[in-house]
Amino acid sequence: MAINESAENYLETILMLSKKLPVVRSVDIANELGFKKSSVSIAMKNLRENNHIVVSGAGFITLTESGKQIAEMIFERHELISNWLIKIGVSEETALEDACKMEHVISQESFEAIKKFIGK
Numbered sequence: 001m002a003i004n005e006s007a008e009n010y011l012e013t014i015l016m017l018s019k020k021l022p023v024v025r026s027v028d029i030a031n032e033l034g035f036k037k038s039s040v041s042i043a044m045k046n047l048r049e050n051n052h053i054v055v056s057g058a059g060f061i062t063l064t065e066s067g068k069q070i071a072e073m074i075f076e077r078h079e080l081i082s083n084w085l086i087k088i089g090v091s092e093e094t095a096l097e098d099a100c101k102m103e104h105v106i107s108q109e110s111f112e113a114i115k116k117f118i119g120k
Contacts (some may be wrong), residue, residue, distance in 0.1 A: 003050075003052075003070060005104040006043065007043070007046065007047060007050075007052070007070075008070060008071075008074045008103075008104055009033070009074075009100075009104075010029065010033075010040075010043050010044075010047060011047065011052060011053075011063065011067050011070050011071040011074065012071050012074040012075050012078065013029055013032055013033060014029065014053065014061055014063055014067070014071060015063060015068065015071035015072065015075055016032075016075070017029065017032060018062075018063070023060040024060065024061045024062075025059050025060060025061065026040045026041055026044055026059065026061065027040075029044075029061070044061065047067065051064055051066060051067075052064055052066055052067030052070065053067050074103050074104070077099075077102070077103035077106065077111055078099050078100065078103045080111075080114070080115060080118075081095075081098070081099040081102050081103060081106075081114075082095045082096050082098075082099035083095075084114070084118055085098060085099065
């Protein structure tokens with residue numbers, strides 16, 4: 001399941017948007033991330049070619065099973081790491097920024113050990 005950090009971020013964003021919007025479109029992703037629509041379109045093409053998303057004729061973006069698995073893994077890491085950092089005294093802003101970086105580079109083994117240690 002080798003996938004780059006940018007793709008992980010897009011998949012996580014699609015997952016988060018799908019929880020609060022009736023449908024997810026490229027423009028929603030561009031607005032959420034502050035990216036140009038052209039950049040998002042290229043990323044969506046790559047995610048579609050790698051079978052992580054499906055795009056309907058109307059432009060609605062849906063995660064495939066593999067896309068959803070990756071998005072949920074990254075989202076879980078983000079939530080756990082950011083909440084843990086806040087609990088140990090890191091400011092919310094810094095905790096969220098750091099979690100965004102850490103969620104992509106931490107090994108599954110280290111993440112599971114942290115999860116077990118903090119009793120989640």
